[in-house]
Amino acid sequence: MFKKVLIVEDQEVANLGITQTLEGLSISRFEFVTYCDEALQRLKKAAAEKEPYDLLIADLSFEKDHIRQNLKNGQELIREAKKLQPELKVVVFSVEKRAKVIDDLYKIYGIDGFVSKARNDGKELRNTIGKVFEGEIVMSREILNAIRNVPFALNxxxxxxxxxxxxxxxxxxxxxxxxxxxxxxxxxxxxxxxxxxxxxxxxxxxxxxxxxxxxxxxxx
CATH class of the missing domain: 1.10.10 (Arc Repressor Mutant, subunit A)
Known part of the structure; x- marks a missing residue:
């Protein structure tokens, strides 16, 4: 199972659920950050120290406050994280429902799994993390069906x-x-x-x- 996990999430309730999920998978080494810039700095520091994270769990949207951020959303963080560490596994945990946006996460940003924040999301997150660890690209049937309805032929x-x-x-x-x-x-x-x-x-x-x-x- 994954040894070192970084979670980027600014909602305390969501963090509690993620903590329970990771502990249920016997993952004991994980860290939370609430800003994308801080997350990227931790990824860089861990890589430089030869102790890289092997899983990134990230939301896509974050509430703005007085602290100025260079990285505005989860997509930008994932893009930079993959440049730094191409082999890094990424699971997105978000309320995003738009099929095209989710499809782009796989095709453009190279994520390994997507979990919708909803009822029973803890179970889905646990299953997704397990499958991603085994090397699978995980996409729910609901998301897959929605993506199939997107007319990609549009120019x-x-x-x-x-x-x-x-x-x-x-x-x-x-x-x-x-x-x-x-x-x-x-x-x-x-x-x-x-x-x-x-x-x-x-x-x-x-x-x-x-x-x-x-x-x-x-x-x-």
Whole structure:
């Protein structure tokens, strides 16, 4: 089992649950920090002393206070931690529900497991840590099914259309933006056509419903 664990979490209640989970796995050497910058410094210090952590458990979002932080969220911490220690195992423990965001954690940031903060999350966290230790990449069936519904074929042009639409831009304003940024096609007719195609792809009745769907799955 893992010998040395670093937990990055700013909620005391969550920390109590994590403590119970780790003790149940007979992991006795673990440390808590509440800031991502401090976590990275501890990772660097441990690596320099040839006593690296072998598991990082991290939340994604942290409450802001008067202490200025260079690393703004868990994603930035994970990115820097992996640069420092590529073999480090990472489990994210978060309330995040957006499928695209979670999928990016695996594909872009290289995490090994994701556990949703919810009822019975202690059991899921324990099972996930055990499987990650055995070398598995752990993704729950619920998350996997949600990710399968994300239309990854969307390109930069499509995402910009959706983003502008979500901001309340009208078609003439979208056209002006596309022209200014040399994005093709930018005719009103082409914009209308692509929005119709996107609504069909999402199974949305109108633009409002399409934007709601996109926000739910973390595309915008």
């Amino acid at each position: 930069a042009y499509d995402l910009k259309l959706l983003e502008l639409l979500a901001q309340g831009s009208r078609q003439n304003e979208i056209q002006a933006y596309l022209k200014d940024h040399q994005m093709q096609p930018h005719s009103i007719r082409s914009i209308e056509k692509r929005l119709n195609e996107l609504r069909d792809s999402f199974g949305a009745k109108n633009n409002v419903e399409m934007i709601v769907i996109c926000k739910d799955i973390g595309l915008i």
